[in-house]
Amino acid sequence: MGIGGCTDRQPVSGRAAPLEVAVTLLPQAEMVKAVGGERVCVTVVVPPGGDPHTYEPAAGQMVKLSQAGIYFRLGPGLLPFEDTLVDRIREMNPEIVVVDTSEGISLLSGGEEGERYDPHIWLSLSNAGKMVENIRNGFVLTDPAFAEYYAGRERQYQSKIREADSFIRATLAGKQGAAFLVTHPAWDYFAKDYGLVQIAVEAEGKEPSAREISTLIDRARREGIHVIFVEPQFSSRESEVIAREINGSVVFIDPLAPDYLSGLQRVASALAEGASNG
Ligand SMILES: [Zn+2]
Numbered sequence: 620m621g622i623g624g625c626t627d628r629q630p631v632s633g634r635a636a637p638l639e640v641a642v643t644l645l646p647q648a649e650m651v652k653a654v655g656g657e658r659v660c661v662t663v664v665v666p667p668g669g670d671p672h673t674y675e676p677a678a679g680q681m682v683k684l685s686q687a688g689i690y691f692r693l694g695p696g697l698l699p700f701e702d703t704l705v706d707r708i709r710e711m712n713p714e715i716v717v718v719d720t721s722e723g724i725s726l727l728s729g730g731e732e733g734e735r736y737d738p739h740i741w742l743s744l745s746n747a748g749k750m751v752e753n754i755r756n757g758f759v760l761t762d763p764a765f766a767e768y769y770a771g772r773e774r775q776y777q778s779k780i781r782e783a784d785s786f787i788r789a790t791l792a793g794k795q796g797a798a799f800l801v802t803h804p805a806w807d808y809f810a811k812d813y814g815l816v817q818i819a820v821e822a823e824g825k826e827p828s829a830r831e832i833s834t835l836i837d838r839a840r841r842e843g844i845h846v847i848f849v850e851p852q853f854s855s856r857e858s859e860v861i862a863r864e865i866n867g868s869v870v871f872i873d874p875l876a877p878d879y880l881s882g883l884q885r886v887a888s889a890l891a892e893g894a895s896n897g
Contacts, residue, residue, distance in 0.1 A: 802853055
């Protein structure tokens with residue numbers, strides 16, 4: 620599903636050829652397919668299991684990107700590799716329309732090394748609503764004859780976003796102020812939306828010292844936390860140790876799930892179980 624081919628392209632009878640578009644992350648692919656429907660085929664730069672903080676595109680991907688008509692980037696200052704990539708794509712393919720999906724979103728500080736902001740914007744559903752609006756605008760600009768088509772599909776997906784948000788609010792009812800423990804600090808935007816507190820083992824992309832880990836364990840015990848949430852993209856060696864120390868368990872949550880809206884609802888259910896009492 621990485622760049623390599625638009626294999627999901629369907630022939631559309633009686634219409635112009637579909638647009639080839641690229642996105643940086645898997646969750647953006649769900650959004651772009653939702654809005655673009657059968658007008659588009661989507662390739663994803665960071666493949667499943669890839670780490671967007673350290674990703675380096677392969678040469679073959681550059682060729683593929685140089686053929687895309689639109690690149691829905693995450694946004695400037697979020698992922699250093701993407702900033703570099705956009706410059707290179709524009710040199711190879713000056714016609715490409717680059718859409719900043721973060722436009723209009725309030726960015727939080729707290730990025731890793733080389734990141735100006737916390738890049739995990741898509742993990743907030745209110746941000747997702749903005750991203751989808753930006754995606755629709757990008758399609759309308761590039762393919763104005765189908766403006767109504769994109770607008771209709773955007774409205775449908777926005778209503779799915781609102782349904783997912785209602786599910787998450789109901790799932791986390793009574794958890795206001797609750798704290799949860801994660802290895803990788805991906806969930807600040809999510810926590811802010813739902814009144815939760817993220818406690819992270821890593822800070823600014825760095826591994827914690829032994830003393831920092833023991834402070835963290837004390838805090839988790841004080842807060843009555845018995846779950847450490849780990850992302851499948853990252854190693855969980857130290858999380859096993861921490862789980863033992865808090866007499867708890869390791870639970871996986873994926874910030875890059877390809878089934879984006881369902882994935883966030885699964886995360887809410889996991890947090891309802893594994894966060895402290897609010
Ligand atoms: Zn991350």
